Amino acid sequence: MEVIDLTGANFAGKTVTASYEISRDADYNNNIYFYTVDGADGNIGGIAPNASGYLQAALDNIVNTGGLTAADKAKGTKGSFTLEGGDILGIAIVADGTLAEAKSNLSSVEGVYFSYMGANTDSGSFDHIKFENNMFKFEDLANGGDQDFNDITIKIDFTV
Numbered sequence: 001m002e003v004i005d006l007t008g009a010n011f012a013g014k015t016v017t018a019s020y021e022i023s024r025d026a027d028y029n030n031n032i033y034f035y036t037v038d039g040a041d042g043n044i045g046g047i048a049p050n051a052s053g054y055l056q057a058a059l060d061n062i063v064n065t066g067g068l069t070a071a072d073k074a075k076g077t078k079g080s081f082t083l084e085g086g087d088i089l090g091i092a093i094v095a096d097g098t099l100a101e102a103k104s105n106l107s108s109v110e111g112v113y114f115s116y117m118g119a120n121t122d123s124g125s126f127d128h129i130k131f132e133n134n135m136f137k138f139e140d141l142a143n144g145g146d147q148d149f150n151d152i153t154i155k156i157d158f159t160v
Contacts, residue, residue: 002115002131003040004089006158011085014160018083022068023076026151028096028140031067034089035059042090042116050118058092058114059103067099070152085160091115091129093152095140110142 006016024030035044035058042049044057063083070077083089094102095111102109112121113128120128126144130137136156137149145151 002091002129002136003037003042004034004091004156004158005040006083006085006087006089011158011160014085016083016085017080017159018156019078019080019159020068020154020156021076021078022070022152022154024070024073024152025148026073026140028151029069029071030096030138030140030152031069031094031098032136032138032152032154033062033067033092033094033099034064034083035061035092036063036087037061037090039088042114042119048118049114049116054119055109055112055121056106058090058119059099059106059112062092062099063087063089065099067094068154091136093128093138093140095151111140113138113140 047053047057092114102112115129122142128139130149136154138152139145139149140151
């Protein structure tokens with residue numbers, strides 16, 4: 001499971017700037033989101049990642065509602081956003097879609113993948129997010145896809 005822990009003394013109670021660089025090697029225009037969880041286990045309000053209601057809870061806890069994407073496959077994207085320190089953040093990807101699209105079709109949504117494998121919309125048996133070389137790497141195809149983890153990548157740095 002890949003999470004971002006902003007609970008340490010360096011971040012707690014402070015405004016944190018997240019500077020990022022995104023690239024993609026997929027035809028899908030994927031969106032990356034960060035959402036607050038109660039602790040490293042990923043629970044949200046007592047709802048575990050593999051439990052009914054987790055999808056709704058996670059989508060309701062998104063902190064960057066605009067999503068992060070690399071709309072231009074060749075160029076990538078750089079930017080930043082702010083958040084409040086003191087939180088633990090899970091990571092989600094909406095494959096070839098947006099948060100609004102995922103929220104509007106909760107009963108049959110596909111292609112929403114989380115840092116907590118049990119929450120994934122493809123049965124929760126496949127990992128879609130890895131952290132390697134100081135970068136989060138995503139697989140955007142159901143059931144593990146081709147396991148290349150280069151469909152969209154994000155390098156992110158946090159400062160106060």
